[in-house]
Amino acid sequence: EAGVAQSPRYKIIEKRQSVAFWCNPISGHATLYWYQQILGQGPKLLIQFQNNGVVDDSQLPKDRFSAERLKGVDSTLKIQPAKLEDSAVYLCASSGAGARHEQYFGPGTRLTVT
Amino acid sequence: KQEVTQIPAALSVPEGENLVLNCSFTDSAIYNLQWFRQDPGKGLTSLLLIQSSQREQTSGRLNASLDKSSGRSTLYIAASQPGDSATYLCAVAYNQGGKLIFGQGTELSVKP
Numbered sequence: 001e002a003g004v005a006q007s008p009r010y011k012i013i014e015k016r017q018s019v020a021f022w023c024n025p026i027s028g029h030a031t032l033y034w035y036q037q038i039l040g041q042g043p044k045l046l047i048q049f050q051n052n053g054v055v056d057d058s059q060l061p062k063d064r065f066s067a068e069r070l071k072g073v074d075s076t077l078k079i080q081p082a083k084l085e086d087s088a089v090y091l092c093a094s095s096g097a098g099a100r101h102e103q104y105f106g107p108g109t110r111l112t113v114t
Numbered sequence: 115k116q117e118v119t120q121i122p123a124a125l126s127v128p129e130g131e132n133l134v135l136n137c138s139f140t141d142s143a144i145y146n147l148q149w150f151r152q153d154p155g156k157g158l159t160s161l162l163l164i165q166s167s168q169r170e171q172t173s174g175r176l177n178a179s180l181d182k183s184s185g186r187s188t189l190y191i192a193a194s195q196p197g198d199s200a201t202y203l204c205a206v207a208y209n210q211g212g213k214l215i216f217g218q219g220t221e222l223s224v225k226p
Contacts, residue, residue: 041218
């Protein structure tokens with residue numbers, strides 16, 4: 001079974017530029033999560049989708065971050081314009097049905113804003 | 115406020131030692147708890163998941179315990195190896211399919 005796929009793996013941009021990240025969850029997983037992990041900290045949820053609907057985006061800086069999950073499969077996370085403090089690893093995770101609801105993570109995208 | 119704390123932040127041990135990593139959470143009404151491993155520059159690998167009704171889970175040399183009443187979990191690693199060197203993260207979910215709230219991690223170094 002293929003895992004969660006993310007691209008790109010690394011991205012360097014200048015502040016005020018825009019950037020987009022892509023995530024393909026494990027096949028059949030209805031729930032998709034985007035987390036932000038700043039160096040030395042644990043990941044923090046940005047947004048959660050159930051199929052193509054948003055469940056929780058309370059921690060998403062909506063003035064600059066946006067995300068979509070068209071057709072309930074792939075998802076994209078966009079930052080426009082980027083700030084220095086957006087430098088972090090962006091992790092995508094997915095979970096399927098069943099009582100365990102174990103979350104499986106992708107390799108992440110490391111963003112550096114200069 | 116729901117918070118997760120991990121102590122210590124870093125740990126260095128000689129190869130072969132048994133060790134314990136600690137995780138505490140402020141709100142004991144958890145749905146489940148997961149332990150993850152993160153290698154430098156990589157994503158998170160799930161090690162063990164404990165449902166709220168369980169007391170422990172085991173996988174190979176790893177054993178995770180859960181004490182909801184005291185708001186604590188421990189990850190026990192037996193006979194540590196240099197390949198165990200990584201950051202270990204504890205995370206809790208408070209509802210089915212809900213977000214994970216993570217601790218800041220314990221960076222483990224196992225010396226040959």
